[in-house]
Amino acid sequence: MRVTKLLVVGAGPAGVAAALMASSLGMRTTLIEAGQVGEKLQAIGALENVPGGWSKGAELAEGLATDVERLQAGGRCALVHGQVERIVGTDDQVEVVLASGGTLVGNAAVVATGVHSLRTQDVDWIDASAELTLPPLWRTSAGELEAARHTVVLGGDRPLGTWLRAHPHAAVELEVLYPAVDAYKIAEVAEDPRVRAYEIEHVVAQTSVDGVHLTVEQTVGGLLTVTADVVLGNMGSKPAVPDGDLVRGPDGYCPPTVQHPRILIAGDLRSARFQRIASAQGSGAEAVLAHYYRAVDAPN
Numbered sequence: 001m002r003v004t005k006l007l008v009v010g011a012g013p014a015g016v017a018a019a020l021m022a023s024s025l026g027m028r029t030t031l032i033e034a035g036q037v038g039e040k041l042q043a044i045g046a047l048e049n050v051p052g053g054w055s056k057g058a059e060l061a062e063g064l065a066t067d068v069e070r071l072q073a074g075g076r077c078a079l080v081h082g083q084v085e086r087i088v089g090t091d092d093q094v095e096v097v098l099a100s101g102g103t104l105v106g107n108a109a110v111v112a113t114g115v116h117s118l119r120t121q122d123v124d125w126i127d128a129s130a131e132l133t134l135p136p137l138w139r140t141s142a143g144e145l146e147a148a149r150h151t152v153v154l155g156g157d158r159p160l161g162t163w164l165r166a167h168p169h170a171a172v173e174l175e176v177l178y179p180a181v182d183a184y185k186i187a188e189v190a191e192d193p194r195v196r197a198y199e200i201e202h203v204v205a206q207t208s209v210d211g212v213h214l215t216v217e218q219t220v221g222g223l224l225t226v227t228a229d230v231v232l233g234n235m236g237s238k239p240a241v242p243d244g245d246l247v248r249g250p251d252g253y254c255p256p257t258v259q260h261p262r263i264l265i266a267g268d269l270r271s272a273r274f275q276r277i278a279s280a281q282g283s284g285a286e287a288v289l290a291h292y293y294r295a296v297d298a299p300n
């Protein structure tokens with residue numbers, strides 16, 4: 001089985017690394033992206049764990065877009081803008097069906113669609129009134145929060161630490177209400193005096209004339225009521241899994257080792273445990289290399 005045409009779904013760090021590796025191995029690649037290349041990186045205000053001197057997500061996104069343009073100019077990669085709805089593996093090919101109706105066919109597909117932010121209705125520790133939508137913390141500017149009287153952040157996911165590092169001089173006070181599962185992430189920001197964090201069992205959030213009224217059941221300390229003029233979401237994420245033949249593990253993620261042999265999983269979609277840019281890039285490149293060696297029947 002020789003791979004000559006590779007489909008790559010998602011042009012984040014994992015998908016672009018896969019396309020670069022595929023191109024270096026002589027494969028023709030079609031990269032399919034619902035938004036812009038490196039779209040999700042735009043929100044990362046401060047980067048300190050990605051090799052290459054990148055200090056902001058937007059800079060890295062621009063670098064990835066330049067990589068893709070270079071591949072396109074060399075005739076080794078086509079970029080298709082579209083939402084992938086369904087991925088189906090057969091004995092000799094993979095079909096990728098677009099929401100617009102078209103179908104792309106390749107010898108194999110790397111799926112690197114990453115994750116979506118969780119909404120209040122996705123978690124069992126928040127009851128929120130239907131009209132309440134929480135803006136994500138990571139899309140909120142320092143100015144907006146400096147102007148707020150009382151800011152509450154629901155959830156202790158890692159974008160909290162990224163936001164604080166990106167705005168080291170922001171004069172803010174963030175009251176963070178988080179479930180026990182986020183405790184190890186909260187420990188990473190415990191030194192920052194701008195954070196007051198409370199582990200909670202449950203919160204009921206209702207809009208009121210003064211903002212959002214929160215009835216909080218703390219893990220220690222009993223019931224607490226708070227009214228905040230700004231309430232932001234930071235509850236974490238869930239895998240963005242297209243329909244079709246992708247196999248999900250018990251946590252909803254797609255472990256690479258249990259998939260159809262022509263469907264390769266890379267990046268954040270693999271596991272909640274490995275959601276970093278550098279590991280996404282490594283996994284994209286490695287998925288293509290491993291598949292290439294299987295295809296040419298050489299030892300990995």
Ligand SMILES: Cc1cc2nc3c(=O)[nH]c(=O)nc-3n(C[C@H](O)[C@H](O)[C@H](O)COP(=O)(O)OP(=O)(O)OC[C@H]3O[C@@H](n4cnc5c(N)ncnc54)[C@H](O)[C@@H]3O)c2cc1C
Pocket residue numbers: 009010011012013014015032033034035036037038039040041043044046047048049050082083084085112113114115138158159162240242266267268269274275276277278280
């Ligand atoms: C606020 C924030 C701060 C972060 N800070 C850091 C940090 O400091 N350091 C670090 O290492 N990591 C950080 N991360 C994590 C990092 O962004 C991810 O680990 C990394 O982007 C994962 O890369 P990926 O290619 O797997 O997925 P993504 O970057 O999410 O890319 C997936 C791509 O697939 C596209 N896509 C999704 N579904 C479809 C579909 N159905 N059809 C077509 N295209 C689709 C998306 O538009 C997206 O462009 C941060 C994340 C957030 C949210």
